[in-house]
Amino acid sequence: MKRLVALTAILLLAATGCSGTDDNEGESGGKVELTYWSWAPNMDKVAEVWNAAHPDIHVTVNKQDGGDPAVTKLLTAIKAGSGAPDVMQAEYQKIPTLVAANAIADIAKEAGSLKSKFPDSAWNSVTLGQSAVYGVPQDSGPMMFFYRADIFQQLNLQAPTTWEQYADVARKVHAANPKQYLGTFSANDPGWFSGLSQQAGASWWGVKGDAWSVNIDDANTRKVAQYWGGLVQEGAVLNTPMYTPEWNAALNDGTQVGWLGAVWGPGVLSGSAPATKGKWKAALLPQWDAAKPANGNWGGSATSVTTQTKHRKQAAQFAGWLNTDPAALKALAQTANVYPAATDATATALTTPPAFFAEQTDFYALAAQAAKATNPFTYGPNVNVAYNAYNDAFGKAAESRQAAAFTAALGTMQTTTLDDLKKAGFKTA
Amino acid sequence: MSTTRGNGASPAATVILLLGAAYCLVPVLWVLVASSKSLDELFSTFTFAPSTHLLDNLAELSAYRDGLYWRWMANTALYAGVGALASTLVSAMAGFALAKYEFPGKKSVFNLVLSGVLVPGVILAIPQYLLLAEAGLTNTYWSVLLPSVISPYGIYLCRIFAAAAVPSEVLEAARIDGAGDWRSFARVALPMMRSGLVTVFLFQFVAIWNNFMLPYIMLGDDHLYPITVGLNGLLNQGANQPAMYTSVITGSLVSIVPLIALFLTLQRYWRVDLAAGAVKA
Missing domain, CATH: 3.40.190.10 (Periplasmic binding protein-like II)
Known part of the structure; x- marks a missing residue:
C-alpha cells in the first residue's frame, strides 16, 4: 500500500513539474524556448542555423506527419488548452480553418512589414485579404x-x-x-x-x-x-x-x-x-x-504562430527570419528541400537545378515564371x-x-x- | 477423440487450413521479399522475386536522422514492456480483489469493468488526451504509459483466473498464519496465478506494441514516438516529398522480430495455462 501511495505522489510531482517549467520559462528575460512543428525534412538543421545566431531564443523542431495529421493534432491541442507548439507550419489551404478555430495568431504587428518580400498571391494566402497576418509565407508550389x-x-x-x-x-x-x-x-x-x-x-x-x-x-x-x-x-x-x-x-x-x-x-x-x-x-x-x-x-505553406504560445514576439521573429533571411532561405531550399515563397529566393538560394533535373539549367527560372503568373x-x-x-x-x-x-x-x-x-x-x- | 494421426484428417479441412496459413503468411513473405529490394526495383520487378539490398536498406533505415528508428524501437519496448508489466500487476490486484473479497458494490464494479471490455480503446484516445492535457502530461512518456496501465480485459481475465487458480482455503490458511492482505496477495496468490498472468502480459504487450491511435494523438515530439507512429510518419512526408517506401518496409520487418521472439519464448507458459485450465474444468 505504501508503495502505491509513493507511486501516486511521484506521478503528481511529474505532472506539476511539467506544467511548472512551461509556465515560467523565459518570463524573467532568460532564454526563451520555442517548439516548431514542421514536416519539411531536415527542418531541425535549418533551426540550428537560427539557434547558433540567437543564443537567447532556442527553437526545437518536432517533425510531424505531412499535411492533415499535424493540423488535426494542433486543433486537438488548442481545444485541450495545452500541448500546442509555439510555431506551426500551416498549409495555405488550412489557414482559414485554423483561424476559425482560433488556433493561429494575428502577427500583423510583428511581421506586417514583410509584405514586400513575397509575391501577392502568397501574401494574400496568409492575410485572407484582410489586414490581419496569420503567418509568414514559407514555401509555394x-x-x-x-x-x-x-x-x-x-x-x-x-x-x-x-x-x-x-x-x-x-x-x-x-x-x-x-x-x-x-x-x-x-x-x-x-x-x-x-x-x-x-x-x-x-x-x-x-x-x-x-x-x-x-x-x-x-x-x-x-x-x-x-x-x-x-x-x-x-x-x-x-x-x-x-x-x-x-x-x-x-x-x-x-x-x-x-x-x-x-x-x-x-x-x-x-x-x-x-x-x-x-x-x-x-x-x-x-x-x-x-x-x-x-x-x-499545388501545396505551399506558411510559418504561423499559435495562439497558445507565451512568446508571440519571439515566435514571430523566428517565423520572419526563417522565410526572409538569406541564410535561412538558402538552408530552406538546399537542406529542407522546399521552394521558398520569398521573391528573392530564386536569385540567392536556387542557383542550381534540383539533382533529378541536373541538366535543365533553367529549372528555377521556369519555376519563378510559373510562380509569378499564379x-x-x-x-x-x-x-x-x-x-x-x-x-x-x-x-x-x-x-x-x-x-x-x-x-x-x-x-x-x-x-x-x-x-x-x-x-x-x-x-x- | 477418435482422430488418428495421418489418415484421419479430411482433405477439405487440410486445404482450408493451408489456405488460411497462406492468407496469414503471404503478407509476411511479401514484407520479407520487398525489404530486400532497392527503391527502383520495388515498383518494377516481380513482386515475389527477392533481391540483394536488404543490408543497404537496413543501413539506410539506421542512418535516417541519426538512428531515430532505433530510438523508436527502444520507445516501443519501453511502452510495451513497462506498460504491460504495470498493467498486469494492476489487473492481477483488481482481478484478485474482485474474485476473493466480498464488498458492497462488487457486482457493479465488475459489470463496469465488463462493459469497459466492450469499448474500443480508439474511442477513448481523445478524452484521454483532454484529461492528460489538463495535467500537462501530453507529449511525454507518461501520456502513453498511463492509459495503457488499465486494461478491462486484463482485469476480467485475472478475476476468472484468480477464482479458478487460487483456492479460498489456501488464503484462509495464510490469514490464520498471520499474513496481511498485501502479503497473502503477493506471496500466495500471485505465484499461483503466474501462468494466467503471462497470458495477460502477452495480450497487453502486443496490444501496446500495435497501438497506434493513442501515441499518435498524445505525442508531438518524434523522439518519443513508438515504431507504429514513426513508420506512419515516414510514409506521410507530405505530397512534395518522396515517401520512404523501402525504409518503411524494412522497418516493418525489423519491428516484428521482437514480437516473434517474445511469442516463441513465452508460448510454453501459454500452453501450460491452457492445459491447467483443461484439467481444472
Missing part, C-alpha cells in the same frame, strides 16, 4: 508540367503549351502505344485539381464583408472538369489516382509519360522513379489562353469538407468514365461545401 523527353523525342512530339495541345499529345502518345498515357486524372488529389482550377481563374471561396461564398461550381472550374471528363471518356488519359504503387510503377516503366506536378516534383520523381533520372524535362503548365499565361498552386485563390474554413467531397464525387465520376459525371461531381462538391458552411454557423452570401 507553382504547378509545372514534367514529361519524358526521351519518349517525346522518339514520337517526335513537342511539349504542349496549351491544353488543346496537351489533349492532342495525349491522344498521340496513347495511339503510338496503347499502354502509354500522357497523364492521369487523379480523384485522390483535390489539391491538384484545385491548382488546375486556380489556373483557369477559379477561386473556390470568397469573403464578402463577414459572409463566405462558395464558387466551386463556377464556369472556370466547370471548364477544367469538362476538359478532364472528356479526356477520360475518350480514353486519352488514365482515370487512376496518383501516389499509388501502380502509379509509381507506371512512372518507372515509362507507361506514364508525363505528370502535371508542381515545383517540388523532382523530389517525388526521385523517390517514385529513381531509375528514370535524366530522362525528364520540366515545362510550364499548358495554358488555356497562350496570350494570357496563368498558373495555379492566380489569386481564396480558401475557406471548410477546405477538408470540400476536399473529401472531391474524393467521393470525382472518385465515382472517374470510375464511370463519363464526361457528364465530372461536371455533376462539381455540383455535388458545391452543395456539400455550402451546406456544411451553413451548418457550422458561418454567414454565407
Whole structure:
C-alpha cells in the first residue's frame, strides 16, 4: 500500500513539474524556448542555423506527419488548452480553418512589414485579404508540367503549351502505344485539381464583408472538369489516382509519360522513379489562353504562430527570419528541400537545378515564371469538407468514365461545401 | 477423440487450413521479399522475386536522422514492456480483489469493468488526451504509459483466473498464519496465478506494441514516438516529398522480430495455462 501511495505522489510531482517549467520559462528575460512543428525534412538543421545566431531564443523542431495529421493534432491541442507548439507550419489551404478555430495568431504587428518580400498571391494566402497576418509565407508550389523527353523525342512530339495541345499529345502518345498515357486524372488529389482550377481563374471561396461564398461550381472550374471528363471518356488519359504503387510503377516503366506536378516534383520523381533520372524535362503548365499565361498552386505553406504560445514576439521573429533571411532561405531550399515563397529566393538560394533535373539549367527560372503568373485563390474554413467531397464525387465520376459525371461531381462538391458552411454557423452570401 | 494421426484428417479441412496459413503468411513473405529490394526495383520487378539490398536498406533505415528508428524501437519496448508489466500487476490486484473479497458494490464494479471490455480503446484516445492535457502530461512518456496501465480485459481475465487458480482455503490458511492482505496477495496468490498472468502480459504487450491511435494523438515530439507512429510518419512526408517506401518496409520487418521472439519464448507458459485450465474444468 505504501508503495502505491509513493507511486501516486511521484506521478503528481511529474505532472506539476511539467506544467511548472512551461509556465515560467523565459518570463524573467532568460532564454526563451520555442517548439516548431514542421514536416519539411531536415527542418531541425535549418533551426540550428537560427539557434547558433540567437543564443537567447532556442527553437526545437518536432517533425510531424505531412499535411492533415499535424493540423488535426494542433486543433486537438488548442481545444485541450495545452500541448500546442509555439510555431506551426500551416498549409495555405488550412489557414482559414485554423483561424476559425482560433488556433493561429494575428502577427500583423510583428511581421506586417514583410509584405514586400513575397509575391501577392502568397501574401494574400496568409492575410485572407484582410489586414490581419496569420503567418509568414514559407514555401509555394507553382504547378509545372514534367514529361519524358526521351519518349517525346522518339514520337517526335513537342511539349504542349496549351491544353488543346496537351489533349492532342495525349491522344498521340496513347495511339503510338496503347499502354502509354500522357497523364492521369487523379480523384485522390483535390489539391491538384484545385491548382488546375486556380489556373483557369477559379477561386473556390470568397469573403464578402463577414459572409463566405462558395464558387466551386463556377464556369472556370466547370471548364477544367469538362476538359478532364472528356479526356477520360475518350480514353486519352488514365482515370487512376496518383501516389499509388501502380502509379509509381507506371512512372518507372515509362507507361506514364508525363505528370502535371508542381515545383517540388523532382523530389517525388526521385523517390517514385529513381531509375528514370535524366530522362525528364520540366515545362510550364499548358495554358488555356497562350496570350494570357496563368498558373495555379499545388501545396505551399506558411510559418504561423499559435495562439497558445507565451512568446508571440519571439515566435514571430523566428517565423520572419526563417522565410526572409538569406541564410535561412538558402538552408530552406538546399537542406529542407522546399521552394521558398520569398521573391528573392530564386536569385540567392536556387542557383542550381534540383539533382533529378541536373541538366535543365533553367529549372528555377521556369519555376519563378510559373510562380509569378499564379492566380489569386481564396480558401475557406471548410477546405477538408470540400476536399473529401472531391474524393467521393470525382472518385465515382472517374470510375464511370463519363464526361457528364465530372461536371455533376462539381455540383455535388458545391452543395456539400455550402451546406456544411451553413451548418457550422458561418454567414454565407 | 477418435482422430488418428495421418489418415484421419479430411482433405477439405487440410486445404482450408493451408489456405488460411497462406492468407496469414503471404503478407509476411511479401514484407520479407520487398525489404530486400532497392527503391527502383520495388515498383518494377516481380513482386515475389527477392533481391540483394536488404543490408543497404537496413543501413539506410539506421542512418535516417541519426538512428531515430532505433530510438523508436527502444520507445516501443519501453511502452510495451513497462506498460504491460504495470498493467498486469494492476489487473492481477483488481482481478484478485474482485474474485476473493466480498464488498458492497462488487457486482457493479465488475459489470463496469465488463462493459469497459466492450469499448474500443480508439474511442477513448481523445478524452484521454483532454484529461492528460489538463495535467500537462501530453507529449511525454507518461501520456502513453498511463492509459495503457488499465486494461478491462486484463482485469476480467485475472478475476476468472484468480477464482479458478487460487483456492479460498489456501488464503484462509495464510490469514490464520498471520499474513496481511498485501502479503497473502503477493506471496500466495500471485505465484499461483503466474501462468494466467503471462497470458495477460502477452495480450497487453502486443496490444501496446500495435497501438497506434493513442501515441499518435498524445505525442508531438518524434523522439518519443513508438515504431507504429514513426513508420506512419515516414510514409506521410507530405505530397512534395518522396515517401520512404523501402525504409518503411524494412522497418516493418525489423519491428516484428521482437514480437516473434517474445511469442516463441513465452508460448510454453501459454500452453501450460491452457492445459491447467483443461484439467481444472
